[in-house]
Amino acid sequence: MNKQSFSEKNLKKTLQTRQRKARSLKSKPTKNSLSVLSKSITDKSFTLNDFNHYNLNNKKIYTTAIVDDDIVLAKLNSNIAKAYNLRQSDRHSIVKQVISLLKEETPKYIYKFDISDFYESINPVIHCSKILENNFLSAESNFVLTEYIRVLEKMIINGIPRGIGLSSTISELVMNSFDKKMKSNQKIYFYTRFVDDILIFSTERINIKNEIIKFLPNGLKLNWKKNKVIAVTPCRCYEKCICSKEKCDCFNKCKCKAVNAQIQNFDFLGYNFEFPELSFSKSSDKLKVGLSSKKTLKIKNRLYKSFRDYHNNGNYNLLENRIKFLTGNHFISNGKHKSDRMKSGVYYNYIHLTSLTRYEELDLYLKKMIHTKVSTKISLNNTHKNSLNKYSFISGFKCKFTQTFNGNQINKIKGCW
DSSP, X not given: OGGGOOOHHHHHHHHHHHXXXXXXXXXXXXXXXXXXXXXXXXXXXXXXXXXXXXXXXXXEEEEOSSXXXXXXXXXXXXXXXXXXXXXXXXXXXXXXXXXXXXXXOSOEEEEEEEBTTTGGGSOHHHHHHHHHHHTOSOHHHHHHHHHHHHHHHHHTOSSSOBTOHHHHHHHHHHHHHHHHHHHHOTTEEEEEEETTEEEEEEXXXXXXXXXXXXXXXXXXXXXTTTOEEEEEBSSTTSSSOOSOSSSOTTSSSOOOOGGGOOEEEEEETTEEEEEESBTTSOHHHHOEEEEOHHHHHHHHHHHHHHHHHHHHHOOHHHHHHHHHHHHSEEEOSOOSSGGGSOEEETTTTOTTOOOOHHHHHHHHHHHHHHHSOOOSSOOOOHHHHHHHTTOOHHHHHHHOOEEOOOHHHHHHHGGGO
């Protein structure tokens, strides 16, 4: 249990990790020194403050009010993850597996599910109580977890708060039994879940009610508007003859022509996967991996808000930094050497793209924003237009242009989004 200790030494390590990952930490006030903070947890005088929150896409996003709370919850989060041996799914590895499976010319059924209001539907009291009862955590960790529950009840938060790292870990524990059930289903040969997005590949059709919904944790429901079922078979008559004849045209040999095969697609983890419905259609050659429509729209909204903010404040340097940020790549961790630093952006977030159609669309949208006069008060001069015209999503992806921004710059860049 020593590793779970909220000692000054352990809190310092947690703070250093948080400072590398959460640049917003610099803007938060600090109440106590680490030694005082550690002592307050040991003697159980520590009090977790109410969370701050803001709205994003009709959802409430919560943040810790002060650095002290951030460190303590981050340490508790680490303790729970290690106690239950939880590992975060690697997005790139998942996408690589999905691409490999889609290239296989074998019959398959693909199920794409989305859980409605995932975080808001998880009962924190029930599930946190189970954690407390399991005795995997130290007394200090249990005390902090109890404080977390107290704040949720005091603030009358529905479910567990989005934006707080601890909530993500609790949700993984909640879904653990469901994940195991899906992986033990003999019809399913590939199952993955990333937060509330579920993807299944099966050898035959699944009874969604009896084999999926039945095992969802209490309170969780599928979002039927976003659910998708795709059959990829060697013949259109694979399950049932569609020839409307006494004897199926494909009885001895499939007569379906690949040239007429419909194109199927689904979005997952920011990508759009497009492929033929017939598994013999040389799908490995025809598989296209592009940017999802939702991600494309999100970037367009950020471009629009960036130009709108410029027309309000006239800060061209900030506008250029925003365009540079959106069309390129940047470092997201502060390692001592550049080789140790993680990267993010149009290439590093989407290394598996084979179709750049969406980036071409975004380039056209960017050019339109540069040359459209949004306001009569402030407009771009020709020098500024020429400077912005050099930025491109296609170039950012192909050339892997990487920029360096400090924490203060990134906070300002994201300020209007």
